Amino acid sequence: xxxxxxxxxxxxxQMGNDKSIKCEQNLGHDTMYWYKQDxxxxxxxxxxYNNKELIINETVPxxxxxxxxxxxxxxxxxxxxxxxDSAVYFCASSPRGEQYFGPGTRLTVx
Amino acid sequence: GIxxxxxxxxxxxxxxxxxxLRCNFSDSxxxxxxxxxxxxxxxxxxxxxxxxxxxxGRLSATTVATERYSLLYIxxxxxxxxxxxxxxxxxxxxxADGLTFGKGTHLIIQP
Numbered sequence: 001x002x003x004x005x006x007x008x009x010x011x012x013x014q015m016g017n018d019k020s021i022k023c024e025q026n027l028g029h030d031t032m033y034w035y036k037q038d039x040x041x042x043x044x045x046x047x048x049y050n051n052k053e054l055i056i057n058e059t060v061p062x063x064x065x066x067x068x069x070x071x072x073x074x075x076x077x078x079x080x081x082x083x084x085d086s087a088v089y090f091c092a093s094s095p096r097g098e099q100y101f102g103p104g105t106r107l108t109v110x
Numbered sequence: 111g112i113x114x115x116x117x118x119x120x121x122x123x124x125x126x127x128x129x130x131l132r133c134n135f136s137d138s139x140x141x142x143x144x145x146x147x148x149x150x151x152x153x154x155x156x157x158x159x160x161x162x163x164x165x166x167g168r169l170s171a172t173t174v175a176t177e178r179y180s181l182l183y184i185x186x187x188x189x190x191x192x193x194x195x196x197x198x199x200x201x202x203x204x205x206a207d208g209l210t211f212g213k214g215t216h217l218i219i220q221p
Binding site for chain 1: 141143145147151152153155158194196198207208209210211213214
């Protein structure tokens, strides 16, 4: 069974569109995260979400919004996509210790 | 925020060689993890090691929290060890804070 899964694996879209990436974990963890990996492979935290407490990295534009329908899911919604949003987005989950990562979603904005 | 520095940035070795990767961090940490990002982009958990020493097969890791560094040892390298190795930490205080990553060590193992 996949522990942390993301859909889609690849996403190609045009500037100005709105898109969502879904994340699900079946580990029973309380905390979930979204990370962005840029073209130079640098990984940076975007959001963490725990029991309805949202911690936002202040460098993340407000076009990005996490949505959690329940404890096992944390989706990432992006409005008005820009070229600079092209990256690999990773979801992760944690029982408040070790973090476990999903396979990533490669987003390409044209 | 906390700074994480990894060295060396790039490393090219022959199959069978041993290597040591270093991670320095600028403040106390609650969490330290080592990851391997393989050529397909997957982030694979290697060690969760905020302090002490752990071993898993040909890999081992040591974190000296009081001196703010961690080392990852790879012995008898294989071509499948190629990829980028990341060190990542959560600063003291923990909670739901995300990991701060280093820039990684890009390892190439040649046959």
